[in-house]
Amino acid sequence: MKDVFILGIESSCDETSCSIVxxxxxxxxxxxxxxxxxxxxxxxxxxxxxxREHVKNITIVIEECLNEANMKMEDxxxxxxxxxxxxxGSLLIGLEAAKTLAHIYQKPLIPVHHIAGHIYANNLVKxxxxxxxxxxxSGGHTELVYMPEHLKFEKLGGxxxxxxxxxxxxxxxxxxxxxxxxxxxxxxxxxxxxSYNLPLPLNDDSYxxxxxxxxxxxxxxxxxxxxxxxxxxxxxxxxxxxHVVVEIISKKVLKAIKDKDIKYFIAAGGVAANRGIREALSxxxxxxxxxxxxxxxxYCTDNAAMIAAAGYYYYINGKISSLVINAKSSDTLK
Amino acid sequence: MKYxxxxxxxxxxxxxxxxxDKLLSERKIKFDHDLSTMALSTIIDMMExxxxxxxxxxxxxxxxxxxxxxxxxxxxxxxxxxxxSLKVPISVISSLEAMALTSDEYDYxxxxxxxxxxxxxxxxxxxxxNCILKDQYIKKNVLETAINxxxxxxxxxxNDSIELNGDVKKYDPDILAIVLKFKERENINPHTIxxxxxxxxxxxxxxxDKEC
Numbered sequence: 001m002k003d004v005f006i007l008g009i010e011s012s013c014d015e016t017s018c019s020i021v022x023x024x025x026x027x028x029x030x031x032x033x034x035x036x037x038x039x040x041x042x043x044x045x046x047x048x049x050x051x052r053e054h055v056k057n058i059t060i061v062i063e064e065c066l067n068e069a070n071m072k073m074e075d076x077x078x079x080x081x082x083x084x085x086x087x088x089g090s091l092l093i094g095l096e097a098a099k100t101l102a103h104i105y106q107k108p109l110i111p112v113h114h115i116a117g118h119i120y121a122n123n124l125v126k127x128x129x130x131x132x133x134x135x136x137x138s139g140g141h142t143e144l145v146y147m148p149e150h151l152k153f154e155k156l157g158g159x160x161x162x163x164x165x166x167x168x169x170x171x172x173x174x175x176x177x178x179x180x181x182x183x184x185x186x187x188x189x190x191x192x193x194x195s196y197n198l199p200l201p202l203n204d205d206s207y208x209x210x211x212x213x214x215x216x217x218x219x220x221x222x223x224x225x226x227x228x229x230x231x232x233x234x235x236x237x238x239x240x241x242x243h244v245v246v247e248i249i250s251k252k253v254l255k256a257i258k259d260k261d262i263k264y265f266i267a268a269g270g271v272a273a274n275r276g277i278r279e280a281l282s283x284x285x286x287x288x289x290x291x292x293x294x295x296x297x298x299y300c301t302d303n304a305a306m307i308a309a310a311g312y313y314y315y316i317n318g319k320i321s322s323l324v325i326n327a328k329s330s331d332t333l334k
Numbered sequence: 335m336k337y338x339x340x341x342x343x344x345x346x347x348x349x350x351x352x353x354x355d356k357l358l359s360e361r362k363i364k365f366d367h368d369l370s371t372m373a374l375s376t377i378i379d380m381m382e383x384x385x386x387x388x389x390x391x392x393x394x395x396x397x398x399x400x401x402x403x404x405x406x407x408x409x410x411x412x413x414x415x416x417x418x419s420l421k422v423p424i425s426v427i428s429s430l431e432a433m434a435l436t437s438d439e440y441d442y443x444x445x446x447x448x449x450x451x452x453x454x455x456x457x458x459x460x461x462x463x464n465c466i467l468k469d470q471y472i473k474k475n476v477l478e479t480a481i482n483x484x485x486x487x488x489x490x491x492x493n494d495s496i497e498l499n500g501d502v503k504k505y506d507p508d509i510l511a512i513v514l515k516f517k518e519r520e521n522i523n524p525h526t527i528x529x530x531x532x533x534x535x536x537x538x539x540x541x542x543d544k545e546c
Contacts, residue, residue, distance in 0.1 A: 003455055041541065042537050046537040048403065048535040052403075052407075052529070054529055055410055055529060058411060058414075058415070059525050062415075063525070073419060074460070089407070092408060093407060096373075096374065096407075096412050097412075097415045099339065099374050099410070099412075100415040100416055102387070103378055104416065105419075106496070162483060176399070189335070286543065323378070324372065324375050325373050326371045327370060
């Protein structure tokens with residue numbers, strides 16, 4: 001069979017990225033322009049600034065990717081692009097660039113759901129097998145997704161309030177770690193003791209999560225200690241916090257694995273880079289004797305390689321869009 | 335020489351095709367929230383109707399702002415992607431200098447766009463389209479004082495509903511005249527093309543205030 005090369009474009013939040021992936025599982029080249037240093041001084045992503053940066057970067061990123069791959073637009077079979085969910089102003093830049101290229105080079109346009117992209121980052125590690133359970137954990141998402149086959153997504157549950165990554169960043173702020181504090185909490189969590197008593201959030205039989213209560217518990221604990229004139233041990237607080245997060249995620253994942261008779265597990269999203277969570281999930285899968293993968297650390301956060309990988313499956317299944325497609329800030333994965 | 339004109343900075347999409355000194359085709363469409371669905375397809379439709387392939391265009395003239403931030407970005411992204419990928423020369427003009435070309439019955443032309451909270455994007459141009467007061471984000475009453483000090487023979491040009499004291503002309507671009515006026519403008523590297531916002535984001539303004 002002829003090789004299929006998909007050019008992916010991703011601009012849903014604060015990374016402008018372009019990638020070329022062969023046959024949905026082999027990365028040829030990926031370029032990511034991150035805006036993290038720009039947003040750092042605002043304590044989080046500022047949507048209008050993100051949109052402005054995407055406009056400046058978009059053609060440069062695409063050109064660099066083609067150069068790195070030593071390919072021309074003519075060599076590409078189809079263009080995959082994130083249409084949503086995400087920041088609308090940011091999504092539009094990648095989408096308009098993709099539409100323009102699709103028209104100029106007469107290539108099929110493949111719209112890709114951002115979360116499908118995160119899931120398919122795992123296909124770049126190893127060809128995914130089904131039925132599969134995906135745990136999507138990031139600054140914007142916390143979802144358990146069941147996939148009986150390629151491109152069939154059944155959401156089992158998700159967060160009822162804050163996303164887990166959002167909770168990490170807020171807890172980091174409380175204990176004085178600059179944005180984005182998640183990775184630093186993970187590092188500290190390996191150095192302290194689980195000495196603070198925090199509640200296990202939404203400890204029920206559903207597949208749902210809730211992190212706003214846990215966030216408040218950390219804020220209150222910190223506040224109460226300060227009132228008493230005590231200094232919070234940041235290492236211990238990070239350790240205690242991560243312990244609770246890992247425990248509740250593990251519990252819900254294990255339940256889904258059993259209920260759905262899962263044979264293959266994957267994690268995806270920025271928080272899938274978290275070492276403590278990876279260790280716990282690896283143990284669960286090994287004990288349950290099921291196969292599992294995590295994306296490469298660099299492809300846990302937003303990137304176009306995952307969009308091109310997912311795009312391949314949409315492409316071979318004929319999921320091609322007209323050029324009048326719009327971006328969607330929110331959209332259910334289906 | 336074939337020129338493609340693109341302006342998505344206001345609540346209208348203005349696009350046209352000019353060959354030498356003749357207008358081949360144009361589209362002027364008001365949109366609400368569907369600019370991103372229709373901008374590119376309208377441009378394609380206009381070109382295909384005249385059997386003009388993307389490669390046939392010799393130069394793109396892009397209006398890059400000021401105006402609606404999202405609107406500006408859509409036109410800019412389409413135009414810079416087009417120009418970069420096919421190596422088509424491209425130059426940019428401000429939405430206000432394009433608007434200033436609309437009328438020649440007055441000594442001074444004041445293109446003006448609503449920027450909300452008593453602010454406007456505006457400039458002052460003379461009848462030869464020379465810029466007298468450069469395009470800026472300005473409080474409406476400050477602009478009014480400036481224009482009243484200058485002359486009483488002026489006209490505001492706008493499509494926005496702004497309360498204005500003086501003659502107001504609705505903006506309906508003469509795309510042929512605009513292209514002919516600006517066709518020699520210097521080409522720029524498509525990678526460096528950006529929207530001309532004329533205004534920092536609120537987050538940047540707040541940060542600057544804090545640092546002052």
